Amino acid sequence: MENNLDLRVTIAGVEWKNPVTTASGTFNARESGSFYDFGKLGAVTTKGVSDVAWDGNPTPRIAETYGGMLNAVGLQNPGVDEYIREEIPFIRKYDTRLIANVAGHTVEEYCAVVERLNETDVDMMEINISCPNVKEGGIGFGTDPRMAGAVTRAVKAIAKKPVIIKLTPNVTDITEIARAVEAEGADAICLINTLLGMRIDVRKGRLILANKTGGFSGPAIKPVAVRMVYQVRRAVKLPIIGLGGIMTGEDAAEFFMAGADAVAVGTAALTNPTAPVDVLEGLKRYMQEMGFSTIQEIREAFTE
Amino acid sequence: MKEKKISVVKIEKNEPIAENVYRMEISSSEIALSAKSGQFVNVYLNNPSKLLPRPISVCRASGDTLTLVYGVVGDGTKELAAYEAGTEIRISVALGNGYDLAKVTVGHKALIAGGGIGVPPMLQLAAALKKNGAQVTAVLGFKDEPFLVEELEATGAMVHIATDSGNAGFHGNVVQLIQEEQLCADHYFACGPKVMLKALTEYLTEQQADVQVSMEERMGCGFGACVGCVCDVYDEDGNVVKKKVCKDGPVFWGSEVVWDGK
Numbered sequence: 001m002e003n004n005l006d007l008r009v010t011i012a013g014v015e016w017k018n019p020v021t022t023a024s025g026t027f028n029a030r031e032s033g034s035f036y037d038f039g040k041l042g043a044v045t046t047k048g049v050s051d052v053a054w055d056g057n058p059t060p061r062i063a064e065t066y067g068g069m070l071n072a073v074g075l076q077n078p079g080v081d082e083y084i085r086e087e088i089p090f091i092r093k094y095d096t097r098l099i100a101n102v103a104g105h106t107v108e109e110y111c112a113v114v115e116r117l118n119e120t121d122v123d124m125m126e127i128n129i130s131c132p133n134v135k136e137g138g139i140g141f142g143t144d145p146r147m148a149g150a151v152t153r154a155v156k157a158i159a160k161k162p163v164i165i166k167l168t169p170n171v172t173d174i175t176e177i178a179r180a181v182e183a184e185g186a187d188a189i190c191l192i193n194t195l196l197g198m199r200i201d202v203r204k205g206r207l208i209l210a211n212k213t214g215g216f217s218g219p220a221i222k223p224v225a226v227r228m229v230y231q232v233r234r235a236v237k238l239p240i241i242g243l244g245g246i247m248t249g250e251d252a253a254e255f256f257m258a259g260a261d262a263v264a265v266g267t268a269a270l271t272n273p274t275a276p277v278d279v280l281e282g283l284k285r286y287m288q289e290m291g292f293s294t295i296q297e298i299r300e301a302f303t304e
Numbered sequence: 305m306k307e308k309k310i311s312v313v314k315i316e317k318n319e320p321i322a323e324n325v326y327r328m329e330i331s332s333s334e335i336a337l338s339a340k341s342g343q344f345v346n347v348y349l350n351n352p353s354k355l356l357p358r359p360i361s362v363c364r365a366s367g368d369t370l371t372l373v374y375g376v377v378g379d380g381t382k383e384l385a386a387y388e389a390g391t392e393i394r395i396s397v398a399l400g401n402g403y404d405l406a407k408v409t410v411g412h413k414a415l416i417a418g419g420g421i422g423v424p425p426m427l428q429l430a431a432a433l434k435k436n437g438a439q440v441t442a443v444l445g446f447k448d449e450p451f452l453v454e455e456l457e458a459t460g461a462m463v464h465i466a467t468d469s470g471n472a473g474f475h476g477n478v479v480q481l482i483q484e485e486q487l488c489a490d491h492y493f494a495c496g497p498k499v500m501l502k503a504l505t506e507y508l509t510e511q512q513a514d515v516q517v518s519m520e521e522r523m524g525c526g527f528g529a530c531v532g533c534v535c536d537v538y539d540e541d542g543n544v545v546k547k548k549v550c551k552d553g554p555v556f557w558g559s560e561v562v563w564d565g566k
Contacts, residue, residue, distance in 0.1 A: 025530065026525070026529055028528055028529040030528075031528035031529045031551065034307050035308050035309065035310075035527070056534070056546065059521050059533070060521070060522040061531075061533070061534070062523060062524040062530070062532035064355060064380075067353045068355065069355055069524065073531050076531050218355055219355075270357075270524050270526075271357070273310060273396075273527060273529075
């Protein structure tokens, strides 16, 4: 606690020393860690890990947009064995919660990863049912309440850690999906993942991304994310980790006022490698200026 | 573990040296001292709507001056070209693996091949090779208008020029010029369009030689977190793996790179 600020939050029974984490896919422990001490964050959320190594999509995988970007990385990762061997021990040296994001093409694949991670000391698991880049299953799960519920039920049946379900915004009614995963036992909800976008190079007359479409993220999407957190808060009782375009401490406060319990910083870290700790410091300054001591006080300062 | 940072630096000079090619000088002893040939810096634009860093190769790092020579190829570099002397921008320390000069010693012959906007990194490379005591031959290819030729000659390198248009030097491309002049060396380094790097690798493979090539790919974060900028390479077992150009590269061995279909 500093200057009478108490930033602690408890998400699904796990206490974080502050409510800021990294967004999966934008954080690499060694690389990001060479710019800032990620031990200062309440939690770190690592890149989606699958049961076997995934190659990801052909390049180009990245395109810039006005106030945002598109990515079609396709969840390239070395697989859960290497994650357990290399990443977990490295991150555990730091005083921060470790949230392992889990990727899969099928319910069985998600469960296979969860089973392996059960035997480790990760603090929480975030099930990525929403990545729009994976052709099979990925987009289906997150956009269909029955499938979203089915994954949640299967994972919860075997998970030995709290389970966060990460939702895709590419749906007609996000509250429908949120209610479905709550009904099947999700311990927390994380939203939003990326929107679906595309860019065309008008000089070459070609699509920029090899995958044609990509996940749209960055400050341009914040209003969609804030609206969805607001809606989901009023639909479920679960803890909410909110993300989508957070660049500053005030952006984070906006998510708390919408109803989030914690926030994640993603694309901002591509523009500014130290963004997650900068957002944390900005949040503290905002709280001091506004006279708030706790995150709860930020939420309570919001009236309909 | 914190070792890398983004610094706010002042642009000392920013001038065109050829059509759509600009030369920028930045005063930063920290960055200049850290930079090795074949590395790049991430340049963050002042326009907040343009989020992504522009990775620009180190042209020359000497004393406390970092020189970047870049092509105006899109919105970001167009904005960069408009920054006047005195403008402050954020840039990273030098990133990437850079060229490996460990095996280059006194009296060795080095051939460095630069194509178009692949020419700028040859300046730092030539200087570094000279420092190792090597004899440097530089073969530079341009579409039409050569640039940085005098600066390269000033490092003591023997410079050969090729232009596609025939406007200056040899009428043809870098690989053709190398073949024509029967140029050879103990060590080869290159930077330029993929088609040039591939042709050079194939030619040198026939001579039982390998070449360090600088690869390029659209980047996201530019420092190894987002896994956007991968390049297919063969690992020790001959399997194709995807390596990050910003972190594992940008320099790879020509023999490692999977050239087909890329």
